[in-house]
Amino acid sequence: MSRLPEGTVELKGVSRSYDLRLEHNMTLKETIMRGRRTRSRKVQALRDIDLRVEPGTALGVVGSNGAGKSTLLTVIAGILPPDEGTVRTSGRVVSLLELGAGFHPEFSGRENVVLNASIHGMRRAEIEGRMDEIIAFSELDRFIDAPVRTFSSGMYTRLGFAVASCLDPDILLLDEILAVGDAAFQQKCIARIAEFQRAGTTIIFVSHSGMAVKRICDRAIWLQGGRIDADDRPDKIIDRYEHGLEKIDDLFSNFDESEPDQAEITGVRVSGAGGEQTRFMSGEPFSVEVDYRVDGPVTPVVQIVITTTEGGLIGATDNRLLLESDPVTGPHTATFSLERLPLLEGRFRVAVELNPPAGGRSFHRRGRGAEFAVFAQSRGYGPVALPGEWRVGTTTGAPG
Amino acid sequence: MRRALDPATRELFSNLVRREIRGRYKGSLLGIVWTLVTPLIMMLAYTLVFSVLFRFNDGRIPYYALYVLVGLAIWLFFSGSLVASTSSLIGSANLIKKVQFPRAIMPIATVISHGVTLVAMLVVLIPIGLWLSPGEPWVMLLLPVALIPIIMMVVGCALAVSVLNVYFRDIEHILAALVLPWFFLTPVLFSFDTFPLATEHTWLVDVLTLGNFVTPFVLLFQNVVYWGVVPNWGIWLYTCTVGPAILAGGYLIFNRLQRNLAVEL
Numbered sequence: 001m002s003r004l005p006e007g008t009v010e011l012k013g014v015s016r017s018y019d020l021r022l023e024h025n026m027t028l029k030e031t032i033m034r035g036r037r038t039r040s041r042k043v044q045a046l047r048d049i050d051l052r053v054e055p056g057t058a059l060g061v062v063g064s065n066g067a068g069k070s071t072l073l074t075v076i077a078g079i080l081p082p083d084e085g086t087v088r089t090s091g092r093v094v095s096l097l098e099l100g101a102g103f104h105p106e107f108s109g110r111e112n113v114v115l116n117a118s119i120h121g122m123r124r125a126e127i128e129g130r131m132d133e134i135i136a137f138s139e140l141d142r143f144i145d146a147p148v149r150t151f152s153s154g155m156y157t158r159l160g161f162a163v164a165s166c167l168d169p170d171i172l173l174l175d176e177i178l179a180v181g182d183a184a185f186q187q188k189c190i191a192r193i194a195e196f197q198r199a200g201t202t203i204i205f206v207s208h209s210g211m212a213v214k215r216i217c218d219r220a221i222w223l224q225g226g227r228i229d230a231d232d233r234p235d236k237i238i239d240r241y242e243h244g245l246e247k248i249d250d251l252f253s254n255f256d257e258s259e260p261d262q263a264e265i266t267g268v269r270v271s272g273a274g275g276e277q278t279r280f281m282s283g284e285p286f287s288v289e290v291d292y293r294v295d296g297p298v299t300p301v302v303q304i305v306i307t308t309t310e311g312g313l314i315g316a317t318d319n320r321l322l323l324e325s326d327p328v329t330g331p332h333t334a335t336f337s338l339e340r341l342p343l344l345e346g347r348f349r350v351a352v353e354l355n356p357p358a359g360g361r362s363f364h365r366r367g368r369g370a371e372f373a374v375f376a377q378s379r380g381y382g383p384v385a386l387p388g389e390w391r392v393g394t395t396t397g398a399p400g
Numbered sequence: 401m402r403r404a405l406d407p408a409t410r411e412l413f414s415n416l417v418r419r420e421i422r423g424r425y426k427g428s429l430l431g432i433v434w435t436l437v438t439p440l441i442m443m444l445a446y447t448l449v450f451s452v453l454f455r456f457n458d459g460r461i462p463y464y465a466l467y468v469l470v471g472l473a474i475w476l477f478f479s480g481s482l483v484a485s486t487s488s489l490i491g492s493a494n495l496i497k498k499v500q501f502p503r504a505i506m507p508i509a510t511v512i513s514h515g516v517t518l519v520a521m522l523v524v525l526i527p528i529g530l531w532l533s534p535g536e537p538w539v540m541l542l543l544p545v546a547l548i549p550i551i552m553m554v555v556g557c558a559l560a561v562s563v564l565n566v567y568f569r570d571i572e573h574i575l576a577a578l579v580l581p582w583f584f585l586t587p588v589l590f591s592f593d594t595f596p597l598a599t600e601h602t603w604l605v606d607v608l609t610l611g612n613f614v615t616p617f618v619l620l621f622q623n624v625v626y627w628g629v630v631p632n633w634g635i636w637l638y639t640c641t642v643g644p645a646i647l648a649g650g651y652l653i654f655n656r657l658q659r660n661l662a663v664e665l
Contacts, residue, residue, distance in 0.1 A: 018663050078500040079662045095499060102495035104419055115419055118412045119499055 004090040007055030007170040007202040009076055014049040014085035015226075016075055017042050045071035047226040049085070053219075055170075058203040060213035060234050062241045063223035069206045072223065073097060073173045076204065091170025091202075094120050098175070099160025105149035109140055109159055112148055116163045130166045137188075138162035158185060165192045171202045190215065210238040260364040262296030263354045266331070268369030270350060280341055282376035282385055287337035290352050292364070297327045300354035300363050302334040308383055309347040309371065320357065342385045344376040413505055413512075420513035435517040436524065439476055443469045450589055460594045463532050467626055470529070471588030473521040474621040478554055478614060479579050481514040485558035486565040486572035493665040503658050504651070507562035511555050525625055535628025546624045546631070549643030550617050556643075556650030563657045566664050586614055587622075613642060 004010060019042060045068045053059050061069050074080045075087055077095035102119055103112045113134055117127045127134075135144050138158045140151075148156060174193065193216055197203055207213050213220055213234050220237035222230040230237055269276050269289045280286060290302050303318035319334055350372075353365040376385065421432070443465055450456040451464040461467050485507040489496065492506055522543075530537045565571040585608060592605045609615045616638040623631040 074497075074662060079497065081659050093500070097498040098494075101498035102492065104423055106423060107419070115415050118408070118415045119495065119501060121408045121412070121501075123408055124411050124415075 004088055005055055006091040007200070008088075008090050009051070009053040009171060009202060009204065010086075010088045011049050011051040011076070011082075012086050014046055014051075014075060014082045014087060015044070016046040016071055016080060016082050017044045018071075019043070044226050046075065046082070049226075049228060051221070051228065053202055053204065055202055056197075056200045057219055058197045058205060058217040060217035060220035060237070061204060061206045061223060062208070062210070062213060062220060062237060063229075067223040068226040069223055070097070070175055071226075073175050073204065073206060076171075077173055089171055092121060092168070093171045093173065094164070094167050094169035095173040096161075096164050096175065097173070099157045099164065100148075101160075103148050103156065103160070106147050108147055109138075109144040109151070110135075112159070113163050116160070117167065120163070120167050122167060126168075127166075134162045134166050137165050137192075154182065154185075161185075161189055161192075165189075169196075169201055171204070172196055173204050175206045176208065210242055214238055258362065258365045261361075262298050263292055263294045263300045263363035265290060265292045265352055265354060265364050265366050265369070267291035268350060268352050268366065270370050270372045278370075278372045280343075280372060280374050282342075282344055282374055283340045285337070285339055286341035287335055288350055288370070290334045290336075290369070291331065292334070292354055293331045294327065294329050296329075298363065299327050299357060301357050303353045303355055304336055304369070305351040305353070307349050307351065309349050312383065314343070314348065314383055318355070340387070341374065342387060343374045343383060344385050345374055346383055347371065347373045348383075409502060409505070412501060413509060416505060416509040417512045417516075420509055421516055424513070432520070435520050439469060439472045439521060442472055446589055456590070461591055462534055466525075466528060466532060467591070467622070468589060469521070470525060470622055470626040471586075471618060473518055473525060473625075474550065474618055475583060475586060475588050475614075477514055477518040477550075478557075478617075479583065480517065481511040481554050481558050482561055483572070483575055483579065484514065485510045485562040486575060488558075488562045489566050489661065490569075490665065496665055497662045503661060504559060504654055507558040507654075508555060510562075511551075511558045515551070522625075529625050529628070533626060533628035536630075537628060539624055539628045539630055542624050542630065546620050546639075549639040550621060552643035552647040553613075553617055553639075556646035556648070559647075559650035559654040563654045563661075566661060567657065582612070582614070585612055586618055588618065591622075613646075616642070 049072070061072060063069050071080070073095065074097065075082050076089065077093060077097070078087070078089075079095070079097075100112075100116070102116060104115065107115065110131070113131065114124065114127050118124065135141050138144075138155075138161075140155055140159060140162075143151065143155065148159070151159070172193075190212055193203065193205070197216060203216070205213065205217060217234045220232065220234040221228050222237050222241055230240060232240075267290070269291075270280075271277060271287050271289060272280055273285045288304050290304065292300065292302070294300065301318050301320045303316060305316040306314040308314065317336060319336075348371065349368060350370045351365070351367050352369040354363040356363065446468050447465040488506045488510040489503065496503060496506075526540060526543075530540060533540075561571060561575065587608075592609070609619075616635050620631050620635050620639050623629050623635070
């Protein structure tokens with residue numbers, strides 16, 4: 001095989017899957033009783049990836065959750081071997097998949113700097129020489145000799161990045177590390193990463209932040225379902241990626257305001273227990289009131305569509321079954337109410353449409369009828385609260 | 401193995417050993433002194449029970465307390481390393497999932513940190529052994545040679561146990577339950593020479609020697625440090641073949657299973 005120039009990353013036909021374990025034999029007894037059988041689902045995290053990153057390139061990696069971004073980095077870092085294909089890197093690879101990984105809680109900040117830097121392959125003499133620089137970068141000078149268990153998570157992250165900032169890698173792998181810390185420190189991190197780039201370090205940078213990718217990277221790839229979906233200039237990729245996020249929004253792009261015809265929506269309100277409000281706690285009473293006026297001989301069906309502000313559809317409902325038999329002109333109010341709002345944290349939008357019962361062109365629609373925010377204290381994430389119950393027990397007489 | 405020799409890896413190694421030792425005693429008043437206090441207390445208790453109360457020792461083991469302490473030094477090095485290495489990979493799960501480095505360093509650092517305890521005990525034992533040993537004092541010169549197969553055996557076991565425990569988490573419980581009976585079947589508190597049954601049933605001695613792979617290593621150590629006798633060729637042959645074999649076996653198991661550590665942890 002030819003020698004790669006220092007700072008090159010080369011992947012050929014790389015695939016990697018992992019088992020999503022539904023039931024894993026963690027003990028010898030289980031293994032002896034059933035053989036090492038596990039009920040699991042294979043998740044193909046990377047499929048046949050070909051990628052070559054030239055020295056000095058800053059490559060941005062974008063994609064939705066589960067697209068394989070983090071797996072790509074762990075495979076390049078050599079933490080996980082690929083199932084198929086080859087991964088070759090040349091030069092010192094430093095992976096910052098998590099800041100402060102391996103900090104020992106009982107050790108002081110200073111001791112952890114030495115330990116952490118040596119985990120990343122730095123020599124003690126080098127570390128000692130740059131200690132002041134590291135401490136200055138972390139802005140922790142007063143606390144550096146306290147055990148890190150006393151640190152706040154922000155301080156922890158700052159120290160983690162400060163160690164990283166003094167490493168001298170040929171290839172730097174960064175996973176979403178800018179998602180933590182305060183804005184000022186994030187700016188400092190981005191500036192430091194840009195410095196690495198100027199110094200000729202190859203950077204592979206996973207981020208959800210289109211801004212950061214545009215600012216730092218000179219090439220970007222878009223991963224989707226474990227494949228490289230696009231490989232282009234960052235601005236193009238980011239535009240496409242952000243456009244992709246809004247794809248669902250297209251469904252409702254024709255859902256904006258229309259000219260009223262025979263019926264008109266005059267008001268849309270979201271209310272809680274105490275009247276009109278725009279901020280809700282998950283699980284609170286919630287209702288949507290639609291005021292409309294009927295001008296012609298029609299009986300409109302009121303439909304409401306709840307989406308996230310990014311356009312993700314949550315649900316739609318209408319009052320088709322409750323229609324009055326004879327058309328009545330004049331003002332009306334339709335109310336849709338929920339005893340317990342089943343949404344989790346996020347910002348949501350209510351779109352309203354007045355439709356003819358037999359279908360066809362709507363009388364009037366309003367794409368942005370009302371907006372509201374939901375806050376949650378419960379566990380779980382995603383737009384919707386799953387109002388279920390968990391039960392855990394030992395499984396007796398399990399199959400197999 | 402080229403990576404193991406590069407200076408950065410060596411430094412990581414020494415930093416991890418330091419982390420292990422300091423982590424163990426950080427915040428405790430006596431610190432590293434505990435490494436000596438524990439075996440001393442054990443020695444006092446066993447001497448009291450077996451030598452004074454049960455009069456188990458009929459005088460064929462002179463300085464019984466020293467004999468026990470010598471045996472404990474090597475036994476605690478073995479069992480302590482083994483028990484601690486069960487958690488050496490699991491305890492560093494976070495690190496292993498996020499950073500690439502030679503993973504074998506973890507269990508080996510655990511063994512070395514217990515080796516430090518052994519060295520601390522040897523600092524006490526060697527002069528006393530030279531002074532009281534019933535045999536030839538010059539035999540102590542064999543100690544560095546004798547330690548080589550012992551360390552190989554312990555490192556091999558630690559490598560295997562650390563990685564197997566990731567896949568079968570009850571290895572550590574099995575070990576914890578096994579350590580005490582294993583200890584009593586190893587000639588630490590008694591000697592095969594003074595074994596009441598040994599003269600009538602030599603086969604029993606063979607079973608206890610060959611059925612327990614640690615025994616020859618303990619005998620090797622006791623011969624050199626306590627008895628001051630050059631170990632017989634059988635002990636040398638056994639330890640110098642089984643020691644490297646266990647190391648090789650442990651390394652093979654470790655290498656085979658470590659590939660997917662990051663997902664198994």
